[in-house]
Amino acid sequence: xxxAKGLYQRFSSLLHELTKFGTIGIIAFVVDTGTLNLFRGAFxxxxxxxxxxxxxxxxxxxxxxxxxxxxxxxxxSGLRREYFLFFLxxxxxxxxxxxxxxxxxxxxxxxxxxxxxxANIVGVALGTLFRYWSYKKxxxxxxxxxxxxxxxGVKQDR
Numbered sequence: 001x002x003x004a005k006g007l008y009q010r011f012s013s014l015l016h017e018l019t020k021f022g023t024i025g026i027i028a029f030v031v032d033t034g035t036l037n038l039f040r041g042a043f044x045x046x047x048x049x050x051x052x053x054x055x056x057x058x059x060x061x062x063x064x065x066x067x068x069x070x071x072x073x074x075x076x077s078g079l080r081r082e083y084f085l086f087f088l089x090x091x092x093x094x095x096x097x098x099x100x101x102x103x104x105x106x107x108x109x110x111x112x113x114x115x116x117x118x119a120n121i122v123g124v125a126l127g128t129l130f131r132y133w134s135y136k137k138x139x140x141x142x143x144x145x146x147x148x149x150x151x152x153g154v155k156q157d158r
Contacts, residue, residue, distance in 0.1 A: 017070060017071070018132075020069055020070040021066065021132055023065075024062055024065035024066050024069065024070055025062070025128060027061060027062075027065060028058040028059070028061050028062035028065070029058070029124060031054075031058040031061050032054045032055060032057075032058035032120075032124065033054075033117070033120065035053065035054040035057050035058065036050050036051060036054035036120060037113070039053055039054060040116065041113060047101050047102075047105050047116060048098060048101065051094070051097055051120070051123075052094065052098075055094045055097065059086070059087060059090040063082075063086045066135065066140065067079075067140070071135070071136075071139075071140035074140040074141055074142060082139050082140070085138050085139045086135070086139050089130075089131060089134045089135065089138065089139065090131065092130065093127035093128075093130050094127065096123045096124075096130065097119075097120060097123030097124060097127055098123070099123065100119040100122045100123035100126070101116065101119045101120060101123060104116065104119035
């Protein structure tokens with residue numbers, strides 16, 4: 001029991017950060033999948049155009065959630081800088097989705113909505129691994145000064 005408690009205490013901040021990142025990720029995934037299917041199915045847009053537009057919308061939702069909740073304890077290095085890097089890295093992660101969708105649609109010739117959505121899920125999963133690592137490394141930096149225990153007007157998550 002002491003071993004488990006010690007392990008939890010050691011990794012609790014990472015666990016909380018991963019939980020928040022996952023929650024924002026689920027929300028962004030729902031936005032991505034919903035807008036992707038809206039653009040592809042209802043508006044009849046092409047698979048790649050649909051994915052790019054859905055990613056722009058869902059990445060905006062993800063940025064706001066990650067900046068102001070998941071990584072709010074990290075250094076704030078300027079909204080413009082963070083936003084630019086966030087979208088640059090999302091552009092790289094988007095390549096995973098485009099490759100999965102493109103391979104499914106154009107190489108395998110699987111053009112059903114089900115195949116399209118499965119390819120999207122594979123691309124999102126691969127892109128998510130890259131995004132978590134890259135956000136922590138380049139966008140939401142470690143705080144250089146300790147953050148006060150109580151910030152005026154801000155409720156602490158614990």
